Structures are given as C-alpha cells and as structure tokens.
Amino acid sequence: MASNNYVYGCVIDAGSSSSRLYIYRWHTTTQHSITKHYSHESSPGISHTHGIAALSSLLASAKSSLYHNDVRPENVPIYLGATAGMRILDPVLEASIVTKVRSVLRASGFRFRDEWARTISGEEESAYGWLVANYLTNGGTLPETHANTTYGALDLGGASAQISFRPTSGAILAHQFPLRVDAVEYSLYAHSFLYYGVDQAILRFHSSHYLDKNDVSLVSPCYPMGYKDPVAGIAGSSQWQECLRKVAALFDKTYDCYHGDGKSERCSFNGIYQPPLENKRFIAMSAFVYTWDFLGLRIGSDTEDLGTMAKRAKQVCSFSYKEQLEYYENVVKETSMDRRTKNIHAQCFNAAYAYHLLSTGFGLPLKNTPIEIHSDINGTRVQWALGMMLVERNKGSCEMSKQRSTIEKITASDTVDYKSFFMSLTPVFMLTTCVLVYLLQRARRKCIVYELYLPL
Numbered sequence: 001m002a003s004n005n006y007v008y009g010c011v012i013d014a015g016s017s018s019s020r021l022y023i024y025r026w027h028t029t030t031q032h033s034i035t036k037h038y039s040h041e042s043s044p045g046i047s048h049t050h051g052i053a054a055l056s057s058l059l060a061s062a063k064s065s066l067y068h069n070d071v072r073p074e075n076v077p078i079y080l081g082a083t084a085g086m087r088i089l090d091p092v093l094e095a096s097i098v099t100k101v102r103s104v105l106r107a108s109g110f111r112f113r114d115e116w117a118r119t120i121s122g123e124e125e126s127a128y129g130w131l132v133a134n135y136l137t138n139g140g141t142l143p144e145t146h147a148n149t150t151y152g153a154l155d156l157g158g159a160s161a162q163i164s165f166r167p168t169s170g171a172i173l174a175h176q177f178p179l180r181v182d183a184v185e186y187s188l189y190a191h192s193f194l195y196y197g198v199d200q201a202i203l204r205f206h207s208s209h210y211l212d213k214n215d216v217s218l219v220s221p222c223y224p225m226g227y228k229d230p231v232a233g234i235a236g237s238s239q240w241q242e243c244l245r246k247v248a249a250l251f252d253k254t255y256d257c258y259h260g261d262g263k264s265e266r267c268s269f270n271g272i273y274q275p276p277l278e279n280k281r282f283i284a285m286s287a288f289v290y291t292w293d294f295l296g297l298r299i300g301s302d303t304e305d306l307g308t309m310a311k312r313a314k315q316v317c318s319f320s321y322k323e324q325l326e327y328y329e330n331v332v333k334e335t336s337m338d339r340r341t342k343n344i345h346a347q348c349f350n351a352a353y354a355y356h357l358l359s360t361g362f363g364l365p366l367k368n369t370p371i372e373i374h375s376d377i378n379g380t381r382v383q384w385a386l387g388m389m390l391v392e393r394n395k396g397s398c399e400m401s402k403q404r405s406t407i408e409k410i411t412a413s414d415t416v417d418y419k420s421f422f423m424s425l426t427p428v429f430m431l432t433t434c435v436l437v438y439l440l441q442r443a444r445r446k447c448i449v450y451e452l453y454l455p456l
Contacts, residue, residue: 005029008037008071009393010062010078010110011385012055014101016085016158016199018043019051021058022381023065023076024389033140034389036380038065041338047085052100059108078110079392080117081385083125084159084194094119116392122192126162127177128387129153130188133283135390136377145184152280154362154371155384156287156354158199163268163362164190165282167275173259173266174273182394189275191268196357198287198350201250205349206234209246221246222349226321229345240317240348244310247352251360269361277363281370285382289375291354293339294347296331305369306359309351317348324348339375 006025013020023038040061042054063073080101086094098119105112133153134143143150152165164177166188177190195204206220222243223229223236255271268274289299295312297304304312316327328344341347358364364371374382 004070007393008066008076009389010076011389011392012058012078012080013383013385014046014055014080014082014086016045016047016083016197018045019055019058020383020385021062022383022385022389023062024386026393034386034393036386037069038062039338039381040065045085046082046097046101047089051097052104055101055104059104059110063109073109074111076110077392078105078108078112078116079388080105081125081388082117082119084122084157084192084197084200086119087122087194088159088200120388122160122162122194123175123177123190125160125384126153126155126164126190126192127179127188128384128391129155129162129285130164130166130190131179131181131387131390132382132384133285135386136374136380136382137283142181142184145186149281151372152277152282154282154284154288154358156284156357157197158287159195159197160200161193161196161357162191163274164188165275165277165280168278168280170275172275181390191272191274193270193272196250198346198353201353202346202349205247205250206232208249220349222317222352223345224317224319224321224324224348227345236321236345238318238320238348240314240352243317243348244352244355247349248356248360250353251356253360268363274362277370279370281372282364283382284371284373285375287350288354288371288373289339290341290343291347291350292373293332293335294328294341294344295351296327299373299375301372303369303371303373305367305371306355306364307366307369310355310366313348313351313355317351321345 005028007028008023008025010021010023013022018041020041021039022036024034025037026034040058042058044051044054046052046055066073066076082098082101086097089097098117102114102117105117106114130151130153131142133151135141137151150166152163155162166186172187172189175189175191177188179186179188195201205222209220218232218234219237220234220243221237221239223234223238225236225238228235251269253269255267255269257265257267257271257273259266259273266273266275284303292299292303292309295309295316297309297312316324319327324344324347332340358369358371359366376382380386
C-alpha cells in the first residue's frame with residue numbers, strides 16, 4: 001500500500017449508468033491531505049448486461065496507472081460501493097450481481113476482501129457526500145464538533161438524490177446519521193430519495209405524461225425541437241414554461257407531514273421529515289454541474305442562483321436541438337472532458353427538475369440560493385467516493401494498530417501486574433513503552449464509527 005512515501009487506496013463508485021474508479025494517495029507521515037492520483041470511468045453500470053465486462057476494463061486501466069508509478073496493485077486496497085442503480089433492483093438479482101463483482105475484484109490483483117464490495121445505503125452515500133464537502137472546503141481537514149458553520153451536501157445522481165446537513169440547533173427527529181471521525185463526533189440529517197435521480201425522474205415523467213394510452217402526440221415540452229427519442233419515440237417542442245409546470249408534479253407537497261412544531265410543518269416533499277435549514281449553505285455536486293454548465297452559468301463559490309438559472313433556461317430551452325448543440329459546444333469549449341454530458345437533449349428537463357427539487361422540494365430560495373455547485377475543489381473531484389476512502393483509510397489504521405499484539409496485551413490484559421512489570425524495565429525502555437501505549441490508545445480512539453438509525 002505504501003510506495004515512494006505515499007499510501008494508496010482505490011474506490012469504485014458503481015453508479016446506475018457507469019462505474020467511476022478513483023485512486024487516492026496520502027503521505028505516509030500524515031493522515032491529512034488525501035489527493036486524487038488517478039480516475040477513470042466506464043459504461044455501462046454494473047447492473048447492466050455488459051457492466052461486469054466494463055468493470056474488468058476499468059480495473060485494467062487502473063493497474064496500468066499504478067505500474068506506471070511503480071506501485072504494486074496487490075498492495076493497494078480496493079473498495080466498491082454500488083448505489084441507487086442497485087438499490088432499485090430485485091434483491092435476488094442485486095445479490096447475484098454483487099457476487100459476480102466480488103469474483104472479479106478477487107481476481108483483479110488488488111488487495112481485496114469480499115466485504116469491501118457492497119451496495120451501500122442511500123443514507124450512507126449521503127453522509128459520505130457531507131464528509132467530502134466539508135473535508136475539501138476545510139482545506140483537507142474535518143471541522144471540529146462544535147464548529148459554528150459546516151456545509152450541507154446535495155447530490156443528484158442518475159437514480160437517486162441525496163441531502164445531508166448538520167442542523168445548527170434542535171434535535172433531529174428522523175433520518176439521523178451519527179458519524180465519528182478521528183475522535184470528532186457529528187450528528188447529521190441524511191436522506192436519500194430513491195427514484196429521484198435525473199434518469200429515473202425523466203422516465204417517471206414520460207410515463208405519467210407521454211405514454212398515456214389516450215395521448216398519441218408523444219411530444220415533450222422539455223425536449224428540444226428537432227430531437228426524437230430513438231426508443232420511446234418522444235419528440236420535443238422546446239417549451240420551457242410548460243416543461244417547468246409539468247415537472248412540478250413530480251414533487252408532491254400534499255402528503256401529510258407528521259413532523260411540526262405546532263406552527264409550521266417540517267417536511268421536504270412526499271411527507272419526508274426535514275429539519276429547518278436555518279440559512280444553511282450547501283455544496284451541490286454531480287448532475288447539478290452538468291446542468292449549470294449546459295446553460296453557461298457560473299459554478300463554484302459564486303454559483304448563479306435559481307432565479308438566474310430559470311431566466312437562462314427560458315432562453316436556451318427555446319432553442320432547437322441543433323441550436324442547443326451549438327450553444328453547448330461554445331460554452332464548454334474550455335471545460336475538461338469529464339465535465340461534459342452526452343445527454344444534451346435532456347438538460348432542459350434536468351434544469352426544470354433541479355429548479356423544483358431545490359426550491360419546491362428542499363425549500364431553498366430562488367434569489368441568493370445558498371448553494372455552491374462544484375465539480376472539483378483544488379483539483380479533487382467533489383464526489384462521495386472520497387468520503388468512503390476517508391472512512392476506510394481510518395479503519396485500516398485502526399486494524400494495523402490492533403495487530404500490535406504485544407502492546408495490545410499490555411493495555412488490555414486484566415492479569416498483568418503493571419507495577420512489577422514497569423519496575424523491571426530500564427528507564428529508556430519504560431519510556432519507549434509508555435509512548436507506544438499512548439499512541440496505540442490514541443489510534444484506537446480515532447477509529448471511525450458510523451451508524452445508521454432508521455425511523456420506526
């Protein structure tokens with residue numbers, strides 16, 4: 001795992017439409033400043049028929065990168081987290097795919113255990129996003145327990161959407177995710193909305209509006225004129241206002257909300273509890289980046305707000321498909337390839353969807369919307385996989401400390417006569433032993449513990 005004074009670890013984000021592999025590294029003398037060493041993406045996702053073959057190709061490219069840097073893959077631990085694309089599958093099929101994935105990883109040449117590849121919960125994914133948002137914005141360190149300000153995290157994927165934040169006051173009544181990192185404890189609100197990623201949302205949108213047996217027109221106001229879906233046969237009409245109106249129906253605010261303070265309800269949408277935001281600022285990632293880029297809007301610390309986004313969308317989403325392609329190529333000509341979307345035809349739907357998710361759904365204001373959309377921060381991709389790496393890295397440190405069996409016996413045994421033992425030691429050796437005991441106990445206290453409590 002260590003090479004050239006660096007320690008390496010690998011995480012695969014097995015998403016609904018693709019798998020993204022990240023190799024991270026950090027210096028052997030510090031647990032901070034973890035940076036991305038290599039990344040690569042392959043399609044389709046592992047739930048697809050050809051997903052396992054794509055995964056094998058992804059692993060081959062990663063090993064090539066490591067060998068190029070004189071790093072042996074067998075010394076690099078590899079972790080895989082499957083997300084909403086697997087969570088929506090039949091449990092038997094999901095288990096079968098995970099078994100195949102584990103078989104591929106066992107034969108990959110990386111250091112691997114079966115439990116390192118699994119389908120993670122939406123809440124865990126959400127908490128990882130929060131961890132990344134605050135780790136990167138805090139210069140590669142995590143905030144203190146009682147830090148006055150922390151960012152929330154918003155993640156919009158293909159099959160699910162996540163929100164996580166640490167409320168500034170009051171109890172978390174549901175969807176609580178306690179997290180302990182390096183002896184620092186956080187209590188997060190974390191929730192994942194399955195089927196509310198952009199790919200699943202557009203499928204539900206079309207199913208409810210354009211695949212009705214009585215509707216023979218099959219024309220979507222969210223698709224551009226001149227485009228026709230090759231599978232569903234849905235054409236576009238470039239009508240932004242109509243698109244915005246119809247997409248609103250995906251967010252049901254009529255559900256009973258059983259959480260409140262007697263004066264106001266405390267729910268986002270679909271009756272899901274959400275604590276008060278209280279001027280919380282959020283880091284938004286993933287599909288939000290593609291949509292703001294498509295519209296030619298600023299992202300980063302001066303991200304343009306929802307009101308500005310809607311005005312720009314009204315203009316761009318009136319264009320024909322050809323005009324949208326030309327416009328997009330012009331606004332992203334200086335953007336890296338990994339920030340470009342292939343689904344240009346769907347971006348006006350995504351814009352309307354993001355507008356309602358953030359405002360109608362989560363309750364963020366249209367003016368001066370408190371979000372910062374980031375693709376990367378200081379060269380590191382803003383993505384939940386880094387959160388998993390932070391957690392697993394710390395677990396690994398704890399495991400190594402537990403392997404020091406001699407010191408373990410000194411600190412844990414009830415039968416050791418400590419007075420006699422220490423009196424028999426030379427002063428130098430006694431001092432060395434005390435230092436080692438202290439470091440071991442400190443390492444054990446810093447082990448990461450994370451738990452998920454689901455509401456009854």
